[in-house]
Amino acid sequence: MxxxxxxxxxxxxxxxxxxxxxxxxxxxxxxxxxxxxxxxxxxxxxxxxxxxxxxxxxxxxxxxxxxxxxxxxxxxxxxxxxxxxxAELSRAEAETRIREAEASYAAAAGESPERQDAAMERLLSARAMLQAAQAA
Known part of the structure; x- marks a missing residue:
């Protein structure tokens, strides 16, 4: 092939x-x-x-x-x-990243749309990491 x-x-x-x-x-x-x-x-x-x-x-x-x-x-x-x-992903690390990203997103509420978008991207990435760790 x-x-x-x-x-x-x-x-x-x-x-x-x-x-x-x-x-x-x-x-x-x-x-x-x-x-x-x-x-x-x-x-x-x-x-x-x-x-x-x-x-x-x-x-x-x-x-x-x-x-x-x-x-x-x-x-x-x-x-x-x-x-x-x-196979090397840690569920605990992913959960920690989610908590940190959620706090960052909440703090960005009064910020510029670009900062809000960046905070949301970090949160979505952390959630994807948790999902991948759970599926491993």
Whole structure:
């Protein structure tokens, strides 16, 4: 089966760089499947799970807290704000992040719409992290 190069980069390190059959990424507009020959685009990522498929099987599941993805017909490069294998997620850490994000969102009530949006993005990312941790 045809493959493309998938690279997942976080601020700390290069987490993944190999040929894969398919990747499903959490684009801001919804889940997006990437296959070889995909139309070129750049998308914003929301907090969620990237699923990597090789040999007809999901081989990797990685939580990303947001970021960007650049897709070309031969490559998909994900620049993640943070990235963690789903198996390493902590439910307690996710619950702590939710509490902190809820407090931050409440504090942003009188702030600019941009600050409110950023606080909401953190909250949604923390909720996605909890959901991924519970599913692991």
């Amino acid at each position: 045809a493959t493309f190069q998938l690279e997942l980069v976080s601020p700390e390190k290069l987490l993944l760089s190999r040929q894969v059959e398919m990747a499903v990424i959490p684009a801001a507009e919804g889940e997006m499947g990437v296959l070889p020959g995909h139309a070129p685009m750049i998308v914003t990522l929301r907090g969620g799970v990237i699923q990597v498929t090789e040999n007809g099987q999901v081989t990797d599941r990685l939580f990303v807290g947001g970021g960007f993805a650049e897709v070309t017909p031969e490559r998909c490069t994900v620049l993640a704000d943070e990235a963690t294998p789903v």
